[in-house]
Amino acid sequence: MAKLITRDEWRVVVTGTIDLSLPIGPRLQVRVKDAVIPPQRLGDFGWVSMSDRLASSDIEGDYRRRCEEIIQALRAQHPGVTATVEFDATETCSHCGLGWDEWTTESAERWPDEDYVVGEPLCCDEAQGEWRAARAGVA
Numbered sequence: 643m644a645k646l647i648t649r650d651e652w653r654v655v656v657t658g659t660i661d662l663s664l665p666i667g668p669r670l671q672v673r674v675k676d677a678v679i680p681p682q683r684l685g686d687f688g689w690v691s692m693s694d695r696l697a698s699s700d701i702e703g704d705y706r707r708r709c710e711e712i713i714q715a716l717r718a719q720h721p722g723v724t725a726t727v728e729f730d731a732t733e734t735c736s737h738c739g740l741g742w743d744e745w746t747t748e749s750a751e752r753w754p755d756e757d758y759v760v761g762e763p764l765c766c767d768e769a770q771g772e773w774r775a776a777r778a779g780v781a
C-alpha cells in the first residue's frame with residue numbers, strides 16, 4: 643500500500659449544556675459549542691511519562707478508545723450534550739514519505755495536455771509504478 647493514513651490530534655468535541663449545579667445552591671449551567679477535550683496522552687502515566695510508541699502497540703486504536711471513554715463518561719453525567727471523536731488525518735506515501743498527492747479531476751481540467759490518469763499518485767516513481775501495476779491487475 644502506497645497511501646498511508648495517519649490519524650493524530652485525537653480529541654472529543656462537545657456541544658450542549660453542562661449542568662454544574664451543586665446539590666445545594668443556585669442552578670449553574672454552561673453552554674458549550676465545539677469545546678475540545680484532549681485525551682490524556684497514552685505515554686502519560688502521571689508518575690512517569692514516555693513516548694506513545696513505547697506505551698502502546700496500537701496508538702490510533704488506543705486514542706480512539708480513550709476518546710470513546712470520555713464520551714461515555716460525559717453522556718452519563720450530562721445527557722444534554724453531544725460529543726464526537728475527531729482527529730486530523732494525514733495522507734503520506736509509504737515509499738517516499740512525502741505528503742500524498744494525486745492527479746484529480748480538477749488537475750485534469752486545469753492541465754488537459756498532461757496524460758496522467760485521475761487518481762494517479764504524483765509524489766514518486768515507486769508509488770506511480772505500484773498504482774499502475776494495481777490498475778493493470780498485475781499487483
Ligand SMILES: [Zn+2]
Pocket residue numbers: 735736737738739740765766767768769
Ligand atoms: Zn511517494
